[in-house]
Amino acid sequence: MKAGSKLLLVLVDGLPYWKVSSELTPFLASIPVQGPLEPGIGFSINIYPELFAGKQPDDLGYFNKWRLKQPEEYALPPWLARLAARMADLSRVSQLGSRALHKLWERISGEENLANVPFRLLHYYARNPAKEILKTDDYPTVFNMWDMKLLLSYEFPGRLGEKDGEAVSAALHAMQSDASLFVLLGDLDTTAHVYGLDERFDVQIRRLDVWVEELAEAFQRSHGSEAHIVVLSDHGMARTDPRKAVLLNLERRFGPICYDRYVPFVDALMLRVWVRDQKLLAGMADYLGGVGGGRILSEEERRYFGVLNPDFGDIIFLLEEGYAFYPSFFGARFPKAMHGYHPKLDSQQAYYGYIGTDSVQLPTRSLQVFSVFQTLRSRGRE
DSSP states (O other): OOTTOEEEEEEETTOOGGGOOTTTOHHHHHOSEEEEEBOOSSOHHHHHHHHHHOOOHHHHTOOSSEEEOOTTTOOOOOHHHHHHHHHHGGGGGSHHHHHHHHHHHHHHHOOOOOTTOOGGGGGGEEEOOTTHHHHOOSSOOHHHHTTOEEEEGGGSOSSTTTHHHHHHHHHHHHGGGTOOEEEEEOHHHHHHHHHOSSHHHHHHHHHHHHHHHHHHHHHHHHHGGGEEEEEEOSOOOEEOOGGGEEOOOHHHHHOSOBTTTEEEEEOSSEEEEEEOSGGGHHHHHHHHHTSTTEEEOOHHHHHHHTOOOGGGOSEEEEEOTTOEESSOSSOSSOOSEEOOSOTTSGGGOEEEEEESSSOOOOOSBGGGHHHHHHHHHHHHTO
């Protein structure tokens, strides 16, 4: 293989492997080297590093978008700020009203996305580096190894369903530059959350299959036998059921949230609890063990998924497929579809496909994908 080998990496956010078929996705289904891919646990902020750097949360030191502040970072806000936060949280009687107030505060304060985290709890948390994997040179990634040009659909203008098309057009134009390309297509994931897995979801999948074929053929024309093309998704998707909404009120059972006692964070389908008062730990574990529709991850599971670090939570409670916390610290409506359930579920399996002249081992976990990129790169330098 010549040193001029180039890589086209296409990530279709939220494409479930169970949706890949000769009828719905004739191109993706026809790729000879393709199969299901077990995602990492959690969300894209950690699945991307597994795919593109072979690093689990324990390797990175962060898990999911938010973390509990370390003792040296934490400070109790002045009483007036605490009072204002509690008054602002009166809007939580309407999740839409609460989200609107968060949006307003983001605009006034210049804050990043506050999701729908209760204002009275915001001072407990800090954000994790959501885009680190795309930018870092601190460790090898597929992006810095291949010196890739990044085309991220969420950075393009347009409404939902249009951004992907803009990214594809830009990628086709960028092929004239002889660069390796990373194309992230993100509209499908948002379509699922907003509209569910109905006909609109399938229509978007059909469009994506055509676009990916167009990208692959154009890249092969540009680079011939030196072209490597990897098409993958980061996770699958499952329908949710509003009858399976889970409402937790830990304060009613364990008293007020306090940094020196316990602090929870409620993702759409994952609850993490940092418990500093160890007298509460057993009772909280017993309580959550009795909550229908979910369970606490075992130590063995935490080791397998690379989330043993206690900074990620003394308790990680994951809901079963179809369930969702409502209200949670994200979103204003009950989601129509979700990912982030247990990674071994069929519904959560992602897609992986390779097109090229090299013989590569088909990965079965997101953690194994980076080794494929390393192998291709090392062969390309022979």
